[in-house]
Amino acid sequence: MALLTRIRGPRDLDRLTPGQLAALAQEIRTFLVTEVSKTGGHLGPNLGVVELTIALHRVFDSPRDRILFDTGHQSYVHKLLTGRQDFSRLRMKGGLSGYPSRAESEHDVIENSHASTVLSYADGLAKANQLLGKSDPVVAVIGDGALTGGMAWEALNNIADAKDRPLVIVVNDNERSYSPTIGGLANHLATLRTTQGYERFLSWGKEALQRTPVVGQQLFETLHGAKKGLKDFIAPQGMFEDLGLKYIGPIDGHDLTALESALTKARGFGGPVIVHCLTEKGRGYHAAENNDEDRFHAVGKIHPETGLPIQSGGGRSWTSVFAEEMVALGHEREDIVGITAAMLHPVGLAPFAEAFPDRIFDVGIAEQHAVTSAAGLATNGLHPVFAVYATFLNRAFDQVLMDVALHKLGVTFVLDRAGVTGDDGASHNGMWDMSMLQIIPTLRLAAPRDAEQVRALLREAVEVEDAPTVVRYSKGTVGPAVPAVGRIGGMDVLRAAEEPSGAHRADVLIVSVGAMAPTSLEVADLLAAQGITATVVDPRWVKPVDPALPGLAAEHRVVVTIEDNGRVGGVGAAVAQALRDADVDLPVRDFGIPQEFLDHASRAEILAEIGLNGPDIARKVETLVAKLDAAPVEA
The missing domain is CATH 3.40.50.970 (Thiamin diphosphate (ThDP)-binding fold, Pyr/PP domains)
Structure with a gap:
């Protein structure tokens, strides 16, 4: 990794020769396969944008020039070129995010990882630049299917309305939607489209088709008119130019010279322009190239030599x-x-x-x-x-x-x-x-x-x-079966409280939601060890609230809900309202996810951090029951 270790920021790329740039691209691919195979992550998309990302950072001056990535999972190479080369804890607690992260770098402008949003971000940034008197271009990299989202086309409709806002849209076309056009031809087509010679080329094409015996006239007619039809036949630019957007491409997305030439033209255009790049998802890694399913879009831990998954724990998902x-x-x-x-x-x-x-x-x-x-x-x-x-x-x-x-x-x-x-x-x-x-x-x-x-x-x-x-349902491996011991209404009883002594009701009704059943049962066991009786029910259908739940709750002193959803407006809130509506006046404690944006870590680590685990919940319920025991009895 002799070259990669010398790259601490994008401007370090300026000193490299064409031969060194090609060697750097190979080093990056080797690094990605080696490191992502240890942690899992989005491997295929990043292998496909190595040259494209290098070219972007050579032509544009990040962070002054804003470079935005749609969905963000194609930003690993961007991270490497902006000084983030420790991938040892990628997507793990304390490590690099699998998406752009503003907390990590000034080069990360947005943190979007839902698709089809980047063009709207870019439109707003370009409008702001114009109002603030800035001429810095905004660059939006979109692809990997994101152009199928309607929001992207809403943005394009607005972007095309302003001819004097510098905005470069890089279409990363890695799904082979169009026939591959590579090397010199791609660069030649880009030049044709920005010169008057292109119109003469179109005219020649029309005449050539009409002179072709038997099929020529029929083929010409199917193209719906000479100029637009032939454009669409040669390359998919018609739909963009119909919106009023300048189009450059298609460009071989693995040819650094062609990429830099096209991006430089686009930067100098002064208005919205689309650069269409043909890239190969999973490029340079045989296991991904031979995987027709998704070209290793996202992988778990794998053997880097074979691409085969490393088995961990087993179990069904x-x-x-x-x-x-x-x-x-x-x-x-x-x-x-x-x-x-x-x-x-x-x-x-x-x-x-x-x-x-x-x-x-x-x-x-x-x-x-x-x-x-x-x-x-x-x-x-x-x-x-x-x-x-x-x-x-x-x-x-x-x-x-x-x-x-x-x-x-x-x-x-x-x-x-x-x-x-x-x-x-x-x-x-x-x-x-x-x-x-x-x-x-x-x-x-x-x-x-x-x-x-x-x-x-x-x-x-x-x-x-x-x-x-x-x-x-959850992500990952489904656990062992959790059998029911009874049924009340439509709810499964997972644990029945032991008969309370004397005239007291049972202490706690635990309403368990979905995958939280093992945690709910653990809470009941921990409470039992402290002499607190608990019933655990799984409503199965959490909306609407089961009509039998208020009556069952009335047989207990407190109701606890446990769900892996945000606490605001979740199942706990619905249960509390159902009890109020039924005039069942009991303390209700809802345990769930706080309304916060949670940093990346394992599921277990996050649940522990937010206190959504058996011991933490049991301690809080014990405290609540103790307060009820200490409260004076009304005459």
């Missing part, structure tokens, strides 16, 4: 349980269809897609569209299941509320990675969904505690045809 049950349901019911927002494999819908290829819809990174499209499917008699990370459903709240719930439509939302997810940081913790969804009329929300309940609750959810249903 929550996602795989859902995947199996979806296939089983698909065989039983022809009306069930699957929807994904560019996450077919991560959310577990790939087996369903393989079994029922005509009944799966990947809408791209467009959660809002996914929800309303699901509403259309349901309106026409199908039952859509939209599987999505819990944190990404935040983006489609209005559609869930107005397009599904208002219309009383049977759409099932399966929320993967709910609760504390940990290593991807604040933006990926699924801690908002149960608060957000609590306010939607008619919606029903289930939180399974184990694999058996994932299957059972999914089946119950798709039976509902007149309201939206939600099934949410």
Whole structure:
């Protein structure tokens, strides 16, 4: 790593020769494979942007020139070139974030890790520069599917309206949506598009097509007119230039000379310009290049030589349980269809897609569209299941509320990675969904505690045809089965309190939500050791609150709720309101995630930090019960 260790900031790149730059790119790829294989992370996207990131930092002067990355998981190379080369604790407590982080570096402008937002940020930054009399360009790097998000096109519509704001949009096209155009041809096309010779080239193309025997005229007619059609035939620039945006490309995203030439042209343009770069996801790492599924988009710990995962602990994932049950349901019911927002494999819908290829819809990174499209499917008699990370459903709240719930439509939302997810940081913790969804009329929300309940609750959810249903579960390995010892109303009793002596009621009713069942049982055991009796129930369906819960609560002295969701507006708040409405006046203590943006760390570390574990909860409940014991008895 002789060259990489000499790079402490972007301007150190200026002193390198073309040969040294090529060697640096190779060193960076070796570093990424070696280091990310130890920790896990977004490997494929970063292997694909090595040359592009080097070129960006040679042409632009960060941090004066603002360089923004959409989704942010393609920023590892950017971190290396801006002085952050200790990847030993990447995505771990105290280590580097897997996304841009303003706390880490002045070169990180935004911390977005939800897709399709960067162009709106860039639009605002460019407008501010103009108002402040600054001529520094803003650079927005977008790609990896983010242009499928509607917000990106809303931003483009506004960006194109201002011809004199320096804003460079770098489209990192790594999905091979277009035929590869490489090397000198890419640079030549860029030059053609900025000279009058390009118009003559288009005219020649029209004549050549019309002279071609048999198929020439037909081919020409299919291009919908000579100028725009031939442009689109040669390269996908028509849609951008129709918006009034200057287009340069496509450029070979691994040719440093071509990249620097194109970016320099774009910097000097003085207005909004798109630089279209063709990159290869996973480039330079044989295991990623040979992986057609996602080219190692995100990996856990792997063997760097083979790319094979390093087994750790075993056990099944929550996602795989859902995947199996979806296939089983698909065989039983022809009306069930699957929807994904560019996450077919991560959310577990790939087996369903393989079994029922005509009944799966990947809408791209467009959660809002996914929800309303699901509403259309349901309106026409199908039952859509939209599987999505819990944190990404935040983006489609209005559609869930107005397009599904208002219309009383049977759409099932399966929320993967709910609760504390940990290593991807604040933006990926699924801690908002149960608060957000609590306010939607008619919606029903289930939180399974184990694999058996994932299957059972999914089946119950798709039976509902007149309201939206939600099934949410955690990230990672599903634990052992948590058996019920009884049933009260629709709730499973996981532990029955021992009969209290004398005339006293049982002490504590613990309402356990989803994956917090083992923690809830641990709390009950710790309380029992202190002579405090506790009942533990799993409502299964946490919205609406089970009608039997207030009556059961009245048989206890205090109610405790334990959930891996934000405390504000969560299940605890709903239970407290249900008790008030039923005139059951009891102390209620809700344990959940504080309304804070939590730094990246493991799930266990975060739960310990926020006190959402057995010992911490038990101590607080013991204190509460002690206060009740010490309170004077009313006459």
